[in-house]
Every structure is written in C-alpha cells, then in structure tokens.
Amino acid sequence: MARVTLQTIADRVGVSRMTVSNAFSRPDQLSPTLRDKILAVADELGYVGPDPAARALARGTTGAVGVLLTESLRDAFNDEIATAFLGAIAEELTPTGLGLTLLTAVSSGDVIPARDVAMDGALVYSCDPESTAVDWLLRRKIPVVFVDQHPTDGVPAVNVDDRPGARAGAQHLVDLGHRRIGIVTSGVRGAHGRIADETSMIDGYVAQQRIAGWLDVLRPAGIEPAIVRLPHGLPESGYDGARMLLSQDAADRPTAILCFSDALAQGVVQAAQDLGLRVPEDLSVVGFDDSPLAARMRPPLTTVRQDVLAKGHAAAAALTRSIDSMRNNTPPPTEHLLLPAELVVRSSTAPSPA
Template sequence: MVARVTLQTIADKVGVSRMTVSNAFSRPDQLSPTLRDKILAVADELGYVGPDPAARALAKGTTGAVGVLLTESLRDAFTDEIATAFLGAIAEELTPTGLGLTLLTATTSGDLIPARDVAMDGALVYSCDPESTAVDWLLRRKIPVVFVDQVPADGIPAVNVDDRTGARAAAQHLVDLGHRHLGIVTSGVRGDHGRIADEESMIDGYVANQRIAGWLDALRPAGIEPTIVRLPHGRPENGYDGGRMLLAPPVPDPSQDGATPPTGPRPTAVLCFSDALASGVVQAAQDLGLRVPEDVSVVGFDDSPLAARLRPPLTTVRQDVLAKGHAAAAALTRAIASFRTDTPADPAHLRLPATLVVRASTAPPPA
C-alpha cells in the first residue's frame, strides 16, 4: 500500500513546521520565495498536489464554486446555442474571481437533491419554475441568489430581458406586412406531446408569458386571434412538430388529450418562442412544399448564430445573451461579497433591451 502524503510528511522532509508547509500553499506571502520554492519542490517530488479541497473549504468558509440551476436537462445546456453562450459569459466573468461553475438540475436522483446538497457559495436561478422545490431549497439555504429570466422578487437581484417589448415588435412587424392569420409556437407544455392552447393556459415560465403578452399586445388591437401551439421542449425537432400542427393540421387523435387540430385558414405567418423552434418550423414548412417567406413567414427570438445560418436567414428578436451572462455573474459576485462581509446587498433588477432584426424569412402574405 502506498503511504499517504500529508502536510506533515512534507514538513518532516523539509525540516519546517506543518503550518509553514500549509502557508506555502494557501498564504505564500508569509514565506520567502526561496523557502516556498523548496517546499513546493519537495511536495512535487512526493506527489502531493495540495491541501484537500473539502478541508480547505471548511477552513475558509467558502467552496470556491457557484451553481447555475436549470429546469431543463443538462443536454439542453450543452446543445442550445443561447444557453451555451450564456454559460460561457458567466464563466468568463467569474474567471478573475477564482470561482468555478457548477450546473444543477431541478430534478432529483435518489436521495440527492442538487439544490440542497451541492456545496456552493451562491447560485443563479436560470429560467426555472418559481414554484420548483429546487428554487425553494436554494432560498431556504440563505445563500446569495440571483434570478435570471425569472419573475423579479423583492430582495433578490434579478437580470431579465425586455421580452414583452421585443415580442410586440415582432408581431407588429407581421401585422404591418399585412398578415391576419397567425400561429404561435412556444414551449412549456407539461407532458410528451404538443397541443393547441389558449392564452389562459400559458402559465409555465416567466419568459414564455412575457413573450405571449407582447405578441398579443400587437395582435389583439388588429383583431387577430392567433392559433397557439405549446410544446414540451424548445428543440428544433419540437418546432418541426409544432410547424406541422399549424401548417398541416393532423387528424384528431382521441388518445392524446388536448390534441384537437386548429380550425380556420392556415396561418400565413408563425411567431416562435426561440430561433431553435423557428428552425424546426421552417423545415416543416419546406417539407410540406411551402416556401418561406412567399407562402409563410417565420419569426424567431434570440438572434442566435442559428438565425443567420438558416436559409432563408431568420427574422428574429435579438437579446444580448453575453451581456445577460456577464451581468448575472457580476450581480452574484457582488451578492457573495456582501454576504461574506455581512453588509447590505444590492437587490437591483436589471432589464436588458430586446430589438427586432428583420431578415429574409418574412414578407407580405400571399395574395
């Protein structure tokens, strides 16, 4: 059995105290450069990499990590371009602070509840159900928390996008082009199947509700009642299903509750919750023999890199996701600093702009 190397092992070999060895790793300013180099060289020779992180965290009262709570699966965090850009901006903002990033899901696995059990100095709650038990656990732990794309709450710093204004501009763009038969494809339905919905059923998620409200702000005064399709996820394949539901209504399936197809004329334009969903709608339209935008216009939201790659390039609403990530991480580091010094935190609520970007996926409706 290989003997375990400890601080005392190194201290005995160098001929110094255990505290001196500890200082070489955690308080280098307490030692001369020559002595510290000697200690580190011996540690390297013996295969010692440093004090145990858990013990160091216990001694310092800090873990050196912050969490990001996600409602969706971790798969979406790594495959959705908006989510990956957001997380990348957070990591970039945190780099100078030395804080690491831990991704947490709102789901549980056996007895493990990540929001309750994972050690962290603070957390970002990113587009989660406010009634989620995971959000409740974070708040009950009384660690610094910042809400992102959440309903703002008193006393908690928040970073949001002006989704309602951006969505209103997108819908008004289609109204001004002359469209009167519109569809909406959004996410948030519970279960495995998409369904036709109404405004009253749009209750899942602050961002979804804000965008629905913005679209209706422009459509209702024009006398337009859109057909709304809600989907379980925001992936392109879900957008494809939603596009087919709107553009080629299926035969009703009695086995799927709420799957009644829409009635009335086929939409000449579709507003989508995200660029990812919009890409699926475009593909569905093209597979049905419809031309975009000559037969049907499609509008996304986010202005992700995908929007410019699509053919035709996608009209969308731009949110500055990098600014959102930097602002969220900066708010959290400020909250953590206030927590450590027991000084009042700044519970500011920041709202970032959302602006319409017109490209080639929208045009006047067919005659």
C-alpha cells in the same frame, strides 16, 4: 502509496507544518530561499496542494457557484443560447477563482442537488418558480440571483425586455399585411402539443412575457392567433407545432408564424418546406433570441435579438456581489436588471400572400 500531506513535507525539510502551509498560502511569511526549498520538496514528493475540502472548511467557502436548470443538463448543451449563457458566466467568474456547478431540478434517489451540493451561491435560470429546487436554494439562505424568472422582492434578477421585443416581431408581421398568424411557443412545465386559444395555459415567466407582447399587437389589430404550446423548445417540437398549424385548408392556415425561439423556428421552417410551402413567399417566420442558428438558416431568420452574453456576464457579476456582501456582512444588493431586445429583419419574412 501513502498520501503526501503537509506534515510529510515538513518532516522531509525539517520545518514545522505551519511553515509548509505558509509556503502555499502566505508566501510573504517566508524567505524566498526557504519557500523554494519547500516547493521543490513538495514537487518531488508529488504533493498536489492543500485538501480542497479542508481548505473550504477553514475559509468558510466552497469556491463554487451553482446554476439551476429545470430541464435535463443534456438539453442545456443542445441549446446554443444556453451554452452561450453558461460560457459568459464562466468567463465572468474566471478572475474570481470561483468554479461553476450545473444543477438539475430533478432529484435522483435521496440526492437533491439544490439541497445537497456545496456552493457559495446560485443562479436560477429559467426555472419553474414552484420547483422544490428553487425553494431549497432560498431556504439555504445562500446568495441567489434569478435569471429569466419573475422578479421577486429581495432577490437580484436579470431579465430580457421580452415583452417589447415580442411586440416588435408581431408588429413587423402586421405591417407586412399578415392577418392569419400562428404562434408556436413552449413553457417550463410539461405539456402536450396542441392548438389552443387560452393564453392562461402558458407557463414560465419568459413565455408569458413573449406571448403578452405578441397579443399586445395582434388583438388590437383584430387578429386572434392560433397558439400551439409545446413541452420542449427543440427544433423537432417546432416541426410538430408547425404541422398542426399548416395542415389546414389554404384559406385557413397561417401566412406567418411567431416562434418562442430560433430553435423552434428552425423546425417550423423545415415543416413548411416539407409541406411544399416556400419561406417567405408562402409563409413568414419570426424567431426569438438571434442565436447563431438564425443567421445560418436558409433563408436567414428574422428574429428578436437578446444579448445573451451580456445577460450571462451581468448575472455572474450580480451573484459575486451578493456573495461578497454576505462575506462582509453588508446589505445584499437586490437590483433588477432589464436588458433590451431588438428586432433583426432578415429573409424569412415578406408581405402576406393573402
């Protein structure tokens, strides 16, 4: 079947191609009667609208923005915080007509998504700053907003106040009398799960901020935590990390564990229970994020809350402002927004049994 074009409709109605184009893009240029006739013929012929590629070329815009993720796209859909963040972005973009394109930092053959996918701008979400994908986006000179990244001069950024939030979680445990405290964390680069004391091993801005906040409280209290760094933030990783920490003599194993995320905390709680330990009587656990998972867990999880919906809305709004500035040849915004984090105490923490 031959493709229906604007010229096809123009020939059927007996008007010019420009008149048909105006019926779709500039309806005020036509009488209501003529426009209705053109639209009726278009519908009859099965016309689906102007070619998106041609329209984008004419307007100098793609109508889409990208979200760059370091890990696989599948992992994003297994993470309630990531899905809530993406949902908030989509909601903020809806009135603008912009679509959302998910990009992985992993190349496939000759295709490099950050370099090759057409987009009007991009959000860089919790990515390795040394990733070549981030470099490609910056080299393209399209509007970019960093989210959960190290703030960079000249680039708008949206972050959570992770360090004070982590301090609050650690102080809560110290106030409960805990002195043997473990940390289960993750970074953006691959790593093998292991116990370590070297905090320099921790990669990623968010992971660095959270561990700095924990140590701000623990070290002045004379506590040197055992740190397990894991390659992924999945519950299975938390389970493995907890087994490393808890498979010690009762006199040496932690009475409390601080976790990089609620997902890791879920695995920690499961591991403790499988080892015959009670949460919180034998082991207190603190998460981070206050995802829906935290309230569903048994016992409900003490955690540090970040407003992930506000983060998504703020990030999308910052990007649309940057895109508008580029279109209007005005100075781009470069604000760095810092959202609060607060401790939410539930039933997974209790006074130290030691």
